Amino acid sequence: xxxxxxxxxxxxxxxxxxxxxxxxxxxxxxxxxxxxxxxxxxxxxxxxxxxxxxxxxxxxxxxxxxxxxxxxxxxxxxxxxxxxxxxxxxxxxxxxxxxxxxxxxxxxxxxxxxxxxxxxxxxxxxxxxxxxxxxxxxxxxxxxxxxxxxxxxxxxxxxxxxxxxxxxxxxxxxxxxxxxxxxxxxxxxxxxxxxxxxxxxxxxxxxxxxxxxxxxxxxxxxxxxxxxxx
Numbered sequence: 001x002x003x004x005x006x007x008x009x010x011x012x013x014x015x016x017x018x019x020x021x022x023x024x025x026x027x028x029x030x031x032x033x034x035x036x037x038x039x040x041x042x043x044x045x046x047x048x049x050x051x052x053x054x055x056x057x058x059x060x061x062x063x064x065x066x067x068x069x070x071x072x073x074x075x076x077x078x079x080x081x082x083x084x085x086x087x088x089x090x091x092x093x094x095x096x097x098x099x100x101x102x103x104x105x106x107x108x109x110x111x112x113x114x115x116x117x118x119x120x121x122x123x124x125x126x127x128x129x130x131x132x133x134x135x136x137x138x139x140x141x142x143x144x145x146x147x148x149x150x151x152x153x154x155x156x157x158x159x160x161x162x163x164x165x166x167x168x169x170x171x172x173x174x175x176x177x178x179x180x181x182x183x184x185x186x187x188x189x190x191x192x193x194x195x196x197x198x199x200x201x202x203x204x205x206x207x208x209x210x211x212x213x214x215x216x217x218x219x220x221x222x223x224x225x226x227x228x229x230x
Contacts, residue, residue, distance in 0.1 A: 001024055001025060001026045001060065001061055001151055001152055001183070001184035002023065002024040002047070002058070002059070002060055002152055002184055002186070003023050003057075003058075003059040004020060004021055004022055004023070004047070004056070004057070004058055004059075005021045005056055005057045005059075006019050006020075006021055006055065006056040006057070007019070007020040007021065007043070007046060007053055007055075007056035007057075007058070008020075008053065008054045008055045008056055009039075009042055009043075009046055009051065009053055009054055009208075010054050011042075015208060016039050016042050016208050017039050017042060017043060017046065017053075017208045018207070018208040018209045019056075019209065020039075020043060020056070020205075020208070020209070020210055021056075021210070022203055022210060022213065024152065024184040024185070024186050024201075025184055025200075025201070026151075026181055026182075026183065026184050027178055027179070027180070027181035027182075027183075027184070028178060028184060028185070028200035028201055029174060029175070029178045029185045029186075029187055029198045029199055029200050029201070029216070030184070030185065030186050030187070030199075030200065030201045030202075030203065031187045031188075031189060031195045031196075031198065031199035031201070031202045031203070031216065032186065032187070032188045032189075032202075032203045032205060033188075033189065033190075033192070033195055033202060033203070033204050033205070033224065033227075033228045034204055034205035034206060034228055035206070035228060036190075038205045038206050038207060038208065039205055039207075039208040040156075040188045040205055041083055041156055041188065042208075043188075043205070044080070044082075044154055044156050044186070044188060046058070047073075047078070047154060047186070048070050048073060048078065048080050048154065049065070049068055049069055049070040049072075049073050050070055052067075053066060060073070060076055060077065060078065060151070060152060061076075061077065061151055063076065071103065074102075074103050074148065074150075075103045076151075077149075077150050077151035077152060078150055078151070078152045078153075078154065079100075079145035079146055079148065079150030079152070079153045079154065080145055080154045080156075081138075081141045081142050081144075081145045081153070081154065081155045081156060081158060082141075082156050083156040083157045083160065083188075084160070085134075085137045085138055085140075085141040086141070087129040087130075087132075087137050087140050087141050087144070088129055089128065089129050089130030090128060090129075090130065091128065091129055092125065092126050092127060092128055092129070093121055093124050093125050093126070093127055093128075093129060093132070093140055094110070094125045094126065096129050096140055096144055097110045097114065097121070097140070097143055097144055097147055098110065098147075099144060100143070100144035100145060100146070100147030100148055101147050101148060103148055104148055110147060111146075111147060111149070114143045114146060114147065117143070117146070117173050117176075118139040118140075118142070118143055118169075118173070120136055120139060121136075121139060121140060121143055124136065133163075134161050134162055134163075135162045135163050135165075135166030135167075136166075138158055138162055138166065138170065139166065139169070139170070141158075142155070142158065142170065142173070146177075150183055151182075151183050151184065152183060152184050152185075152186070153177065153183055153184075153185045153186070154185075154186045155174070155185070155186070155187050155188065155189075156188045157188055157189055157190055158170055158187070158189070159189065159190075159191045159194050160190070167191075167194060171194060171197060171198060174187065174198055175198060178198075178200070187199075190228075192224075192225055192228060195219075196216065196219050196220070196224075196225075198216070199216030199219060200215070200216050201213070201214070201215060201216060202214055202215075202216055202219055202224060204224060204227050204228060206227075211227075212224065212227060
C-alpha cells in the first residue's frame with residue numbers, strides 16, 4: 001500500500017532522515033520505534049506532505065505522491081493521527097468527526113462504524129472536544145482520521161498520556177482494522193509492549209536511519225527492546 005524509497009529530509013543544515021526506505025503492506029501494522037529525536041515524527045510528517053522531502057519517493061497504492069499536498073494525500077486515502085491528538089477543542093465531537101469528512105461530498109454521513117469502534121463518541125456527540133479526557137480525545141482523533149475510510153492509517157504515539165484501559169481499547173481497534181485487510185497501518189510508538197503486541201513488521205530508527213527491521217513476532221529475539229530502551 002505504501003512504498004518509501006531513499007527518503008532524505010533536512011532541517012537547515014541538519015540531515016534528519018537518511019535514505020529511509022520501507023514498505024507498509026495491506027492488512028499489516030508496521031511499527032516504527034526509536035528513542036526521542038531520531039526522526040520518527042519527521043518521517044510521518046514527510047509521508048503526509050507537511051514537510052517537503054529533499055530527495056526520494058513516496059508511493060501510495062502504486063501512485064507517486066512525493067510532491068502531493070497534504071489534502072491531496074488525504075483525498076487519495078491517508079488518515080493521520082498526529083502526536084498530541086490536535087483535535088479542535090472548541091468544536092463538538094460531532095463537528096470534529098465531520099472535519100474528517102472534509103474530502104467527501106457535502107452531506108456525507110458520519111460512518112456508524114466509528115461509534116461501534118468507540119462507543120464513548122456517540123455518548124458525547126454534542127460535548128466540546130476540549131472537555132473530553134485525554135483518552136477520549138485520542139479516540140476522537142482516531143475516529144476523525146477513520147471517517148473518510150483511509151487506505152493507510154498513520155498514528156503518532158497514540159498511547160502518550162493515556163490511561164491503561166483506553167490503551168487496551170485503542171490496541172483492540174488497531175488490530176481489528178488491520179485484520180480486515182482493507183488498510184495498511186503505520187504506528188510510531190514509545191511504549192514497547194504495546195508496539196510488540198500489535199506489530200506485524202517493525203522498523204527501528206536511529207539518527208534518521210532505519211538500523212533494524214524484521215517481523216513483529218521476532219522483536220524480542222532480535223533484541224529490539226534493548227535497542228530502543230531510553
